[in-house]
Amino acid sequence: MVRYLGRRLLYGLLLVALISVVAFILIQLPPGDWLTSYVAWMRSQGTQIDDAVIAGLKHQYGLDQSLVSQYFTWVGGILHGDLGFSFSYNKSVSVVILDRLPITLMISLLTIITTYAVAIPIGILSATRQYSFVDYAASFVGFIGLSVPSFLIALILMFLAYRYFGLSVGGLNSPGYIGEPLSWGKFLDTLAHLPLPILVLALSGTAPLIRILRGSLLDELQKPYVDTARAKGMSERTLLWRYPVRIALNPIVSTIGWLIPAVFSGQVIVSIVMGIPDMGPLLYNALIRQDTFLAGSIVLILSVLTIIGTLVSDVALMFLDPRIRLEK
Structure with a gap:
């Protein structure tokens, strides 16, 4: 090791x-x-x-x-x-990046937690209850998330939020709090604006994870070792969580390598559409303005985080699945 x-x-x-x-x-x-x-x-x-x-x-x-x-x-x-x-x-450049980092980390971490908390249970239910209402509903939501661009979903939800609920859209604060110092009221206002961008970002990430986990788990449930465990009298719940789910999670764990740089960078297009002041628009503006050192530093940091994330994925897969060995 x-x-x-x-x-x-x-x-x-x-x-x-x-x-x-x-x-x-x-x-x-x-x-x-x-x-x-x-x-x-x-x-x-x-x-x-x-x-x-x-x-x-x-x-x-x-x-x-x-x-x-x-x-x-x-x-x-x-x-x-x-x-x-x-x-x-x-x-x-360090000061500019640190100014945007807290908001980026907050939104990205909440989005990742929401994505996995929703995708894994739904993916398991969709596979264990194949062709049921849950399966069809999960497939429908998954196809929407895979086919509709995230920025279009953001525009639709922003319109609905303003049209039917009277919520201000764009940014993380209402117009009255923009430019104001941090206060309890501004903090609560920020929390009220967080669910919409988190929902948009989580939907685009949840959809592929549900499909991947469903397909992987269905493949595992049809293997001979599952029939053997059932024949020995193992309960369905114990069987499901001890073997098939652990192996079916391999493709999900391998995506950790993408998540770590995503936590730092955020979603560029969605952030621009929704007016979120995170790292995404910062990188976009740096490239447009040819701000060499700022753009280069962000790209370099993303590359380092991708390499670290890939290494973390490989090590996590080894502990999750004993069949995977990193050394000969």
């Missing part, structure tokens, strides 16, 4: 280094840079900027250096705990 973990961590470090290079190159591919876009926007507003001022800004932000020098400056700062400087926000 120790040798396996050491080898995986070494491969992970090499992969992160490669991803940092690829991410930095991809962000630099569009013509121009953040300063070029900013100067063009200022001139469109009627403000004239001298070439000397532009040259000074380039030197100040290090944009007059070669791409290789900019990359190694960024990576060297990361090794010392500095993610760089955000041009568009005029702040340290």
Whole structure:
């Protein structure tokens, strides 16, 4: 186990280094840079900027250096705990990310808990009561979640909430609390706005998990060891939870590798549609504005979390299913 973990961590470090290079190159591919876009926007507003001022800004932000020098400056700062400087926000990248992190973690963790708390029981009921009303209802909800885009579901629910319940839609606070300091009233108002985005995000994640767990469990229930256990007099409940459910959960546990980066990043399109100030819109705006160090840092963090999540999935699968071994 120790040798396996050491080898995986070494491969992970090499992969992160490669991803940092690829991410930095991809962000630099569009013509121009953040300063070029900013100067063009200022001139469109009627403000004239001298070439000397532009040259000074380039030197100040290090944009007059070669791409290789900019990359190694960024990576060297990361090794010392500095993610760089955000041009568009005029702040340290670490400060910008930490500002959005609490809301992102709160929404993402609640969404993940809701997704698994709903998907696993429904998936088990759907498989053990095949072709029943529960099975058909779960299949119907699953097909909706798989076929309808999350942002469209968000728009529909936002319209219904405003039209029939008079709830303000968009963002996590009512208009009267926007920009106000944290208070008990604002906290309760935020809690009142949380169910809608959590419902939208959980529905898109619940649908595939229900279908995966149902298919996997149905396959396990038809295997000979289940008939053998029944013939020996084992009760249905004990049989179900001791063997088939544990094995059927393997595909679900393997998705942990996707969940850890999802907790950090959130849902970009849904967050933009619903006006949620989490990490999703932050990454989108950084890419649009060519905020190199901010976008690169977010992509790099997501890559590291994906590698960690994959390792956690592999180890969890080994403990869940004794047939899986990580070493020869």
